Amino acid sequence: MLPRTRKWIRIGFAGPGALIVAPVIMAGMALWLPRGAAGIDNLVIPLVLVPLIWAALFFHACLDSRLSRVAIVSLGLFAVHFGLVAHNLADAEPARTETRE
Amino acid sequence: MIHLPREETKLMVAVHGWSGIILGLLLYAVVLTGMVAVFAEEIGVWSAGHVAQGAAFERPIDAPLQKLARRTPAEFHEAVDVYEVGDRNLGLFFHLHETAPNGEVIERGINYQLDRSGRVVGEQRGTGEQVFGPSNDDALSHFLIDTHVQLHVPDPWGLLLTGILGLAMLVAAISGLLIHRHLFKDIFTLRRSASAVLVDRDRHSVAGTWSLPFAFILAFTGSFFSFYGTVGVPIVAMAAFGGSQEAFNETVYGSGEKPDPSPRITGSLDHIVADARGRIGQLPTFITIEQFGRADARVTTFHDPKAGGIEPVSLIYRGATGAYVRESPSIGTRPSVGGTLTAIMGPLHFGNFAGLASKSVWFGLGFAMCYVTFTGLRLWLVRRRDGGSALGWLERIVTVIGFGLPLALLGAAIGFFFTMPLGTAVFWTPASFLIVSAAAILAGFTIPTNGLLMRAHQIAIGALLVAMPPIRLLTGGPGWGAALAAGQPMIVAIDLMTFLAGVWTLWRLIAASRADNSNVSARLKPAE
Numbered sequence: 001m002l003p004r005t006r007k008w009i010r011i012g013f014a015g016p017g018a019l020i021v022a023p024v025i026m027a028g029m030a031l032w033l034p035r036g037a038a039g040i041d042n043l044v045i046p047l048v049l050v051p052l053i054w055a056a057l058f059f060h061a062c063l064d065s066r067l068s069r070v071a072i073v074s075l076g077l078f079a080v081h082f083g084l085v086a087h088n089l090a091d092a093e094p095a096r097t098e099t100r101e
Numbered sequence: 102m103i104h105l106p107r108e109e110t111k112l113m114v115a116v117h118g119w120s121g122i123i124l125g126l127l128l129y130a131v132v133l134t135g136m137v138a139v140f141a142e143e144i145g146v147w148s149a150g151h152v153a154q155g156a157a158f159e160r161p162i163d164a165p166l167q168k169l170a171r172r173t174p175a176e177f178h179e180a181v182d183v184y185e186v187g188d189r190n191l192g193l194f195f196h197l198h199e200t201a202p203n204g205e206v207i208e209r210g211i212n213y214q215l216d217r218s219g220r221v222v223g224e225q226r227g228t229g230e231q232v233f234g235p236s237n238d239d240a241l242s243h244f245l246i247d248t249h250v251q252l253h254v255p256d257p258w259g260l261l262l263t264g265i266l267g268l269a270m271l272v273a274a275i276s277g278l279l280i281h282r283h284l285f286k287d288i289f290t291l292r293r294s295a296s297a298v299l300v301d302r303d304r305h306s307v308a309g310t311w312s313l314p315f316a317f318i319l320a321f322t323g324s325f326f327s328f329y330g331t332v333g334v335p336i337v338a339m340a341a342f343g344g345s346q347e348a349f350n351e352t353v354y355g356s357g358e359k360p361d362p363s364p365r366i367t368g369s370l371d372h373i374v375a376d377a378r379g380r381i382g383q384l385p386t387f388i389t390i391e392q393f394g395r396a397d398a399r400v401t402t403f404h405d406p407k408a409g410g411i412e413p414v415s416l417i418y419r420g421a422t423g424a425y426v427r428e429s430p431s432i433g434t435r436p437s438v439g440g441t442l443t444a445i446m447g448p449l450h451f452g453n454f455a456g457l458a459s460k461s462v463w464f465g466l467g468f469a470m471c472y473v474t475f476t477g478l479r480l481w482l483v484r485r486r487d488g489g490s491a492l493g494w495l496e497r498i499v500t501v502i503g504f505g506l507p508l509a510l511l512g513a514a515i516g517f518f519f520t521m522p523l524g525t526a527v528f529w530t531p532a533s534f535l536i537v538s539a540a541a542i543l544a545g546f547t548i549p550t551n552g553l554l555m556r557a558h559q560i561a562i563g564a565l566l567v568a569m570p571p572i573r574l575l576t577g578g579p580g581w582g583a584a585l586a587a588g589q590p591m592i593v594a595i596d597l598m599t600f601l602a603g604v605w606t607l608w609r610l611i612a613a614s615r616a617d618n619s620n621v622s623a624r625l626k627p628a629e
Contacts, residue, residue: 023332023336026333026336026337027336027337027339027340028340030337030340030341031340031341036437036438036439037433037435037436037437038430038432038433038434038435038436038437038439038440039352039433039434039437040352040353040432040433040437040439040440041437041438041439041440042341042439043337043341043349043352043353043439044353044432044439044440044442044443045438045439045442046333046337047325047328047329047333047334047337047443048325048439048442048443048446050324050325050328050333051267051268051271051320051321051324051325051328052321054268055268055271055272055275058272059275059276062109062112062113062116063109063112063113085339085340088340088341089339089340089343092343
């Protein structure tokens with residue numbers, strides 16, 4: 001791959017990539033984090049952590065020498081969390097339809 | 102010390118510079134107004150000349166509450182906010198919660214304002230955003246806060262913009278840390294005899310290094326606040342509750358108790374306030390009553406953090422009997438990691454956890470952050486100029502915003518002083534800001550050199566700072582004797598601070614001018 005192409009891919013992961021992946025991770029975290037003593041940790045901890053998640057994704061995309069690793073981490077986290085949210089919403093939809101019927 | 106490889110260090114230097122350049126001027130505006138807004142409460146007291154004694158919660162509040170409840174439609178009894186407003190007046194906001202078309206939960210109802218004798222002096226119907234909006238006597242502090250929070254850009258774009266600025270600051274802070282090869286040496290290196298650029302670079306580096314942890318905290322907590330309601334809650338509510346923000350709010354902020362809608366007179370609020378004061382040792386700053394007039398009514402009193410603490414305190418009382426239930430975390434029904442983390446974000450961002458002492462530290466570090474942002478921009482420009490790029494226009498923009506913004510804020514304060522007695526401060530405070538901003542921009546176009554432009558702005562800033570206390574007094578503000586007698590030393594302190602800051606600004610200009618003149622004559626002598 002040309003260095004110029006690699007540079008733009010890296011910018012893509014650090015810029016728009018991190019801006020898309022961080023909120024998806026935040027949404028997914030609400031489904032796997034423990035609820036904690038008050039039953040709210042899974043809801044509020046992702047909200048608190050999202051700026052740091054974004055920063056971690058940004059600096060990882062900038063500093064990791066292996067572009068493939070940047071892609072695997074970023075796309076992997078996106079896929080896992082997006083899948084979790086989609087699965088949860090798909091599960092909730094039939095339940096809502098049944099309740100309406 | 103952090104040792105990144107050469108290429109990565111170069112990349113981080115570029116990231117540090119560009120994050121500052123692209124958003125630096127907006128970031129400077131947010132940090133500068135945030136620095137001033139640390140003292141928003143005190144500025145509110147100073148600017149409006151509040152000298153009334155005795156907090157609103159020290160007076161009987163139950164009788165007016167019950168009386169107003171009888172004339173308020175029952176639909177608005179879902180919740181009542183009780184708070185101090187203006188010059189020790191009492192505010193009572195009877196409201197219900199409803200879901201806006203965008204899914205956001207909003208408050209709507211009737212807000213009453215009672216003066217110190219218990220007379221209703223204001224009644225307003227509207228949403229929470231409307232009734233808690235700016236009023237004539239808090240227009241200046243409101244203006245400062247609104248500028249800091251969303252740069253007067255409409256919802257939700259303003260909050261998103263300041264959130265993105267917070268992320269840019271986070272990037273600048275972390276990359277700033279990564280590019281320091283000799284962190285501890287840099288903290289103390291100030292070469293006074295070096296070239297002007299090196300002196301500026303050292304100052305930028307020292308101020309930046311000392312305020313790095315602070316910049317990180319501010320950027321992190323600021324982004325959290327900006328994104329929390331705009332994108333955070335809707336996204337988490339979508340993932341966990343199929344999009345229902347009402348369900349999210351009920352889980353996070355709800356009591357978790359079984360509803361009991363049978364009617365019951367709410368117990369004495371005066372008794373609750375006295376009990377809360379006895380337990381915490383301080384009056385509440387805010388009180389909420391949920392399900393007013395019902396058997397399941399719940400009263401929550403909110404207090405500042407206890408001495409040595411950082412998390413605000415709240416106490417819960419059974420509304421129907423006034424019986425104490427428990428100390429409650431700010432978020433959630435019992436202490437939890439998430440609740441504590443969320444609760445400390447406010448004190449960490451506002452710096453109000455240890456009263457004036459912590460606020461002063463936050464103000465000082467905020468000033469350092471402004472200095473770092475401004476000198477960072479100028480260093481970047483000098484480097485480009487030395488490299489042969491002509492960026493005179495950008496240099497002028499940096500000067501106009503760097504000095505024009507504090508000048509326009511001072512203009513807003515002067516406008517407030519002249520128009521508050523006329524009752525038109527809500528309009529004229531931002532209008533004065535815009536007028537002075539326009540004058541600063543016009544000067545940017547007309548003054549021939551950047552050096553002169555800087556000097557003109559600084560003279561204007563110094564003059565307005567010096568003139569501020571006399572203008573406050575001339576427009577009807579309380580004198581120092583009255584302020585001290587009323588237990589408001591802040592009025593005197595802010596007068597002194599503005600005056601001394603003005604004198605210091607003008608004195609520096611005179612000193613710089615003398616130094617320039619002596620340099621010129623030193624150069625002329627050998628030439629002769």
